[in-house]
Amino acid sequence: MSCMNLDHATRPAPKATIAWGMGLAMLVSAAFAITILFFVGLWRAEAAGRDQIQRGKYLVTLGLCTDCHTPGYFFGKPDASRFLGGSEVGFEIPGLGVFHGPxxxxxxxxxxGQWSADDIVKAIQTGARPDGRVLAPIMPWHAFAQLTGEDAQAVAAFLKSLPAVANKVPGPFGPADTPSSFVFKVVAPTPPPTQ
Ligand code: HEC
Incomplete structure (x- = not known):
């Protein structure tokens, strides 16, 4: 009888222990699975970011951004150490002024540095800078408006991944200003052609 009593008294304990043990094992496996998923997610996000930057590099190369935005390019010696760091040569647009590739x-x-990726996308696809000024059409934003949203974001991601270069380009100069820099200009022949 006393034996039976003892059995009754001890039986619930192992059950509870097994239940606790199983619960704990499930928690540990869930935590483990969540950790693995978290790191796989991080790795995939990082790989996707790398792919996006590579795509941006490809588009920037094809979009000739380098030509108008890298020092030395128009002198036949693009300065690789200041890649996309701004051109010292401005374009004169008659009646509009002189504009350097910043x-x-x-x-x-x-x-x-103060622009978000969306600011960059907006500028290259609509010509609108964050301050509201519309970029001169020598910056081919009318053509870049044709990029898909994904490609425009890839261009912005690549620009954001570049090493920072401290270089302020001159201008922009208005039509009445005298530019203090090198200028690309369209020169009319003398005498002017009859049309
Ligand atoms: C034919 C020359 C030319 C090419 C090619 C060109 N740009 Fe530009 N870009 C300019 C000029 C000039 C300006 C400045 C226009 C102005 O101030 O109104 C400019 C302005 C910009 C701006 C605004 C920056 C600021 O500080 O206001 C961005 C962003 C930009 N370009 C990105 C690009 C990208 C990205 C590419 C390539 C996909 C590219 N540009 C190709 C000439 C060019």
Missing amino acids: NLTPDKDTGL
Whole structure:
């Protein structure tokens, strides 16, 4: 009888222990699975980011951004150490002024360091800068408006991944200003052609 009593008294304990043990094992496996998923997610996000930057690099190369936005390019010696750091040569647009391809690197004071990726996308696809000024059409934003949203974001991601270069380009100069820099201009022949 006393034996039976003892059995009754001890039986619930192992059950509870097994239940606790199983619960704990499930919790540990769930935590383990969540950790693995978290790291796989991180790895995939990082790989996707790398792919996006590579795509941006490809588009920037084809979009000739380098030509108009890298020092030295128009002198036949693009300065690789200041890649996309802004051109010292401005384009004269008759009646509009002289415009230099600005510094596209993430430098906070002289480049795009204060611009978000969306600001960059908006500028290259609509010509609108964050301050509202519309870029001169020598910057081919009318053509870049044709990029898909995904490709435009890839261009922005690549620009954001560049090393920052401190270089403030001159201008922009208005039509009445005298530019203090090198200028590309369209020169009319003398005498002017009859049309
Ligand atoms: C034919 C020359 C030319 C090419 C090619 C060109 N740009 Fe530009 N870009 C300019 C000029 C000039 C300006 C400045 C226009 C102005 O101030 O109104 C400019 C302005 C910009 C701006 C605004 C920056 C600022 O500080 O206001 C961004 C962003 C930009 N370009 C990105 C690009 C990208 C990205 C590419 C390539 C996909 C590219 N540009 C190709 C000439 C060019």
